[in-house]
Amino acid sequence: MPAGLLGALLLTLWAASSQFGIDFDPVRLFADLGRGREILAEVFQPHFAFFGRTVEPMLETIQMAIIAATIGCAIALPAAFVASRVTAPGRISFALSRGLLSVIRSLPDLLYALVFVTALSVGPLAGILALIFFNIGVAAKLLSETVDAVDRGPLEAANASGAAHVEVVRTAVLPQVLPNYVAYSLYVFELNIRASAVIGITGAGGIGNTLNAQMGFFNYENVGLIVLEIFFLVLAIELVSIALRRRLT
């Protein structure tokens, strides 16, 4: 452990240094703490009359989250079976799908949004596409790990009865992982609410779009209200989703 500790310490000094790193200086930071005071003061006085103009983008955020979760999880279901050791139809497709999924997962949602906004111009379509990629990554990974851990008994029984591979997966594996799949889908939807609230900053539709516009106008009281709304939306969806997931598993 001392070696690991030393390594972590060196890494930290390197990352924080002004010459090789990001120039992170806590002392100076504390001295400068008052610098954002005017902006923060405005953020903390949300302009509630702005609420009416945030309703539509809020709904768009929710719509984007629903559509992306539906399509993303629909694609993730077969992808997870190909990417699980237990149900992969062959070695090559297994390795390929694993590799592709880890590439998809290594890119953050906001980056997808940035790329799709450039390609398709601003609007919810770019946001939905970005979320779909993000969702495939998360849902396929979680589900393929659940498939890895299924009870092999039904699988052997189905194989012994001479069922084709797709039938084996459908009758012996799918029923075992279905509750988890539904739970993961809900979880993905919950992540989407969080994500779709921010990917709009790139112009990908939803409340993030409004947030970005209000920041551009330096209307920090409106920004404060939007942040507050995002906070309550995320919290509400999370509570509902967790309650539902508890009942599922």
Add this chain to the structure above:
Amino acid sequence: MTAIAVTASARPARPSHAKRNIAALAVLALIVWALVSVDVELDRLINLPGRLWSLFQRMFLPPDWAYIEIAAPAMVASIQMAWIGTLIGATLSLPLGFFGAKNISSGPVSNFVRLILNAIRAFPEVVLAVVVFVPIAGLGPVAGALAIGIHSIGTLGKLTAEAVESIDPGPVEAARATGARSLQVQRWGVLPQVLPEIVAFWLYRFEINLRAAAVLGIVGAGGIGAVLSNTLNYNRYDKAGLAIIVVVVATIAIDQISGTIRRRIIEGAGAKRPVGDELEQPELVEAPR
């Protein structure tokens, strides 16, 4: 032996699926509502595959390899941002995790701390960066590191609290019996039990934070996100393509290294299974209580 007559009426009634069907219908209705009311023109949907393919061509066939001179240092800055951010989150979440554990602190205190941790988690890094830390620390990776650090406190604090709650009470009693003071009990009775698990959480969080650090540049927090944002704004797709390749390669490489270290921390040298992957189970990572 008497034969038991099996009649159709002896079969148990089919369980009612009414609840499940109503739930499925409600979900379906939501999906239909979203599809119908979302503002997406159909003609754009038809052109979609063609446009995505042409974008892919312009980005990766081929990427501008020479641009690595700019992209690699920017990616390093993102990695440093993620590392510093994770450290901030780790340092602040450790005491909060102890205060949030029901077996260590009192009921009201732990409930209050949990509430705060959940509230922190509901503010995305990007929002924190935009609204709080770019104004305070100015444009650049320091603002990003602070946003990442504060957002991480939520999840890390909660995981720490849960790890502390599942300790073996033996060492705590032993430490008490020697007359140790409260802080000493935590240091010698609790911390050694939970530290490996918590350090594994930190490393796992570093992997997540790396992804956040790669995009925070879009809102002015420097790193590779700033490079991506600029190249795309000026339609330099081949340069953006290279930057994306750099993100993918660096992220996957760091995931592998961090995963190996996590495995060694939890299982010791020579372990095979990538332990810690189960951390990604949503119940463990995100669900508040």
